Amino acid sequence: MAFIEHSDAFDLAATLESGQAFRWRREDAQNDGTTWFEGVIFSNIVRIRQVTGGVEWDASPDSETSMAPILRDYLRLDDDFPAIISTLEFDDILRGMFAEYKGIRILRQEPWECLVTFICSANNNIPRITKNVEDMAAAFGSPIQGTKTEKNAFPTPAQLADAGEASLRKLGLGFRAKYVAAAARRVADGEFDLYSLREAAYQDALDTLVEFAGVGDKVANCVLLFSMDKCEAFPVDVWIDRALREWYFSDSEEKVSRNKMRAWAQARFGEHAGYANQYLFHGRRLRDRK
Structure with missing residues (x-):
């Protein structure tokens, strides 16, 4: 141990x-x-x-x-977590979140798995995303050698490209199957080097990711935040949408688009907007469970 x-x-x-x-x-x-x-x-x-x-x-x-x-x-x-949090404590709502939920970190995941995972997140919920990811690994991933537990690695781009859309649909991915299959083929064929996006500027990396079919602003920002070291990324999903409308835009008569929300949040929270995002997501989601 x-x-x-x-x-x-x-x-x-x-x-x-x-x-x-x-x-x-x-x-x-x-x-x-x-x-x-x-x-x-x-x-x-x-x-x-x-x-x-x-x-x-x-x-x-x-x-x-x-x-x-x-x-x-x-x-x-x-990461210098105390220093990161200190840059966001000017915000009353976040300061309360930091006091209630201490120590939530941003993970640094493998970019390919992260991309596929969040393509699967479109119009989906956490239990179903989890099932989609596990089913793909079980069906198409390589067994992890030398272990007693029967687990497979997440499939490589080539493995998912070879599986194809029809097989992915049989696993329950629905409309997302064609996007996963297409992304797998493009990465397997060498059109994209996902790891190189860690070195790219945020906007350049965002522009590259949205070239994938099925990858919009929210999915791209998730991938940038959770696998590509872009801590200024700010994905706006249904929970962040609710959090911002209820806690920041409740007095606004204007219908604020999600892209405008993202831009507003990045301007407000700066280079660590992604940490603000994760706390707002966590806090708003848990509020409905209380």
């Missing part, structure tokens, strides 16, 4: 269950912050839980030595 020390505010459970990634599962029903999670990242099965002073974890098949920096990078534990 390995350990990554970490002292800044960090809530593993809230981070993994905040609508960013969809292959993490609780191993038990504990809600005291110590539950184990199992997930698949970068072709490894990872078990992880939060403990005093950091996170305890194991992974297979890669060694702890090789996986430790990957996991630390995935969880973005080297």
Whole structure:
């Protein structure tokens, strides 16, 4: 069992269950912050839980030595979280969110899986997105070698391109199947280097992503925020739409479009707008559960 020390505010459970990634599962029903999670990242099965002073974890098949920096990078534990939050505390609503939900981080995911995941998010909900992602892995992904647990890696672009639209429809992707199949073919054929977008400017990366059929402003901003280091990205989904209309635009008589909402939020929250987005999303979604 390995350990990554970490002292800044960090809530593993809230981070993994905040609508960013969809292959993490609780191993038990504990809600005291110590539950184990199992997930698949970068072709490894990872078990992880939060403990005093950091996170305890194991992974297979890669060694702890090789996986430790990957996991630390995935969880973005080297981000200066207190400094990021301090730039957003001028906002009364966010300040309340930070007090109530301490330590929600932005994940740094693999771009291809993130792109497909959020193509599947169109007119969808978290349980169905989760099922879509798991079904694609089970049907088309490569088995993770050297493990007792039967899990598959997320399919490569070539694997999903070979599967094709008809097979994806049979898995229940619906209209999204054609978009996933088309994106897979274009990436497999080398038309796009998704990792290179991490080095691109935000607007250039956004313009590139929306060239994919089925990728609009919301999906592109999700991919930019959760896999491409664009912390200024601000995806506007139904929950963010509700949050902004209720908490910021309640007195406005003008019907504000989602693109205008995104631009307004980026101007207001600046280079860390994505962190504001994640807290507003989490807080507004949980409010309906209370």
